[in-house]
Amino acid sequence: DAQEVLELMRHDPETAGGIMATGFVAIREQMTVKETLEYLQVYGEEAESLSYLYVLDEDGILKGVIALREIVVSPFDEHIGPMINTNVISVRADMDQEEVSRIFAKYGFNSIPVVDENDKMLGIVTADDVFYVVEEETTEDMEKMAALAHSEKDYLDTGVFGLAKQRIFWLLFLMISxxxxxxxxxxxxxxxxxxxxxxxxxxxxxxxxxxxxxxxxxxxxxxxxxxxxxxxxxxxxxxxxxxxxxxxxxxxxxxxxxxxxxxxxxxxxxxxxxxxxxxxxxxxxxxxxxxxxxxxxxxxxxxxxxxxxxxxxxxxxxxxxxxxxxxxxxxxx
CATH class of the missing domain: 1.10.357.20 (SLC41 divalent cation transporters, integral membrane domain)
Structure with missing residues (x-):
């Protein structure tokens, strides 16, 4: 957990790297279905999401992705190589979180891998992460469009002076203009x-x-x-x-x-x-x-x-x- 926090702190909190989870299932393309399922039983609990399994090489470079559903319905002795989708949609760690949310809206994925400039996989962003991003960004945009300063607190939890502080600058600006x-x-x-x-x-x-x-x-x-x-x-x-x-x-x-x-x-x-x-x-x-x-x-x-x-x-x-x-x-x- 401490290592995950340190990894996230390296990135801007409003980028893909700042909202990603570092827990994901990484497998090798030489594995069979049976080996993959056994691997999941041991390490799957640590993953943020099990919707997709990510195929990495020995250097951690993202090579492909497999939906867990394909693994579950395939024979035990079958190799996973032919199941790998090499046309992977990924995002860079420095991509703005709003752009990440647009990619989710476009493709409808449950999770998207996050990579660095060399395509080394760093983590995943899940649909739940994006939901909070969209909620936060929408709230900020509504406040700006209504000439309000942003506040992290809910309305009922914000004091009278706090609410006045949010509003008075823009009201003064608009009054003077x-x-x-x-x-x-x-x-x-x-x-x-x-x-x-x-x-x-x-x-x-x-x-x-x-x-x-x-x-x-x-x-x-x-x-x-x-x-x-x-x-x-x-x-x-x-x-x-x-x-x-x-x-x-x-x-x-x-x-x-x-x-x-x-x-x-x-x-x-x-x-x-x-x-x-x-x-x-x-x-x-x-x-x-x-x-x-x-x-x-x-x-x-x-x-x-x-x-x-x-x-x-x-x-x-x-x-x-x-x-x-x-x-x-x-x-x-």
């Missing part, structure tokens, strides 16, 4: 004072922009987490989201135009607000797909660029567009 929104409004206060009705549409525009940006950022972050979206796919993603934003924006703008016209009987106002809504949706989609990919390029967790930060940026952009259009089109007209 919202100052830009106030500055934009101050820059157009004469226009807003002269046409008060313009202020009534600001919450709708900001909420729509924030929601649209959050929608796309959630999909992009999920796609990157699952390995479906790479940095090289940025322009594909951008082109797709521009088309989506045009469709969504036109529909929302058309409905909004009718709503403002019916309730306010003011076509220029309806056109101004609807045009601002269309541009807001387009901008929010672009920001929502761009920021997570920039974060990944800068080696920052893309989850940090989720709802609160995107909403703050989109609020400032949508407000700028709306008030500029209102001044240019509606008030001057």
């Amino acid at each position: 919202a100052t830009f929104t106030g500055i934009i409004i101050q820059g157009y206060q004469k226009e807003l004072a002269s046409v008060v009705i313009l202020a009534a549409f600001i919450p709708m525009l900001m909420d729509t922009g924030g929601n649209a940006g959050t929608q796309v950022s959630t999909l992009i972050i999920r796609g990157m987490a699952l390995g479906e979206i790479k940095l090289k796919d940025y322009f594909k993603v951008l082109y797709k989201e521009l088309r989506v934003s045009l469709i969504v924006g036109i529909v929302l703008a058309a409905v909004n135009f009718l709503r403002v016209w019916i309730f306010h009987h003011d076509p220029p106002l309806a056109f101004t607000v609807s045009a601002a809504l269309l541009f807001t949706v387009i901008l929010s989609k672009v920001v929502g797909c761009t920021l997570p990919m920039i974060a990944q390029k800068l080696k920052i967790d893309p989850a940090l660029m989720a709802s609160p930060i995107i909403t703050t940026i989109v609020d400032a952009l949508s407000l700028s567009v709306y008030l500029y259009l209102a001044k240019t089109i509606y008030i001057n007209a």
Whole structure:
């Protein structure tokens, strides 16, 4: 046990080497089924998992794998050589635990061997190990997307001051960043004072922009987490989201135009607000797909660029567009 702990301490705790178990069943390809079963009776109890048996050479290099089921249903005198699957899916000890979890999701194995740079087997990562990794990573991503600092304690076990500490930094950051929104409004206060009705549409525009940006950022972050979206796919993603934003924006703008016209009987106002809504949706989609990919390029967790930060940026952009259009089109007209 002490040796296993020392082996694990050599690796980053968030890599395959840090979460692996060093107990596994290693056999030689010259063995028969009977010899293998007898070997299991003696050493199998020390293994973390018996789903697979790993074939190593005299230097400990991983050569193949055999499912225990094949051994159990084969005649005692048969050699295991023909049963060996040499097309082994393994992971390097320095592979990030999130990447390991994606490999488990792709292949559905009960365990995966961990090797060093020379393919020498070091241990195995089991599905149970990955379950805890996925739970931990999902919790961290949810906290980042909600602008919360990570905590190892459960909610009911965390004190009031501990919970406040988790939240206050990001709340302060977002509060201060919202100052830009106030500055934009101050820059157009004469226009807003002269046409008060313009202020009534600001919450709708900001909420729509924030929601649209959050929608796309959630999909992009999920796609990157699952390995479906790479940095090289940025322009594909951008082109797709521009088309989506045009469709969504036109529909929302058309409905909004009718709503403002019916309730306010003011076509220029309806056109101004609807045009601002269309541009807001387009901008929010672009920001929502761009920021997570920039974060990944800068080696920052893309989850940090989720709802609160995107909403703050989109609020400032949508407000700028709306008030500029209102001044240019509606008030001057």
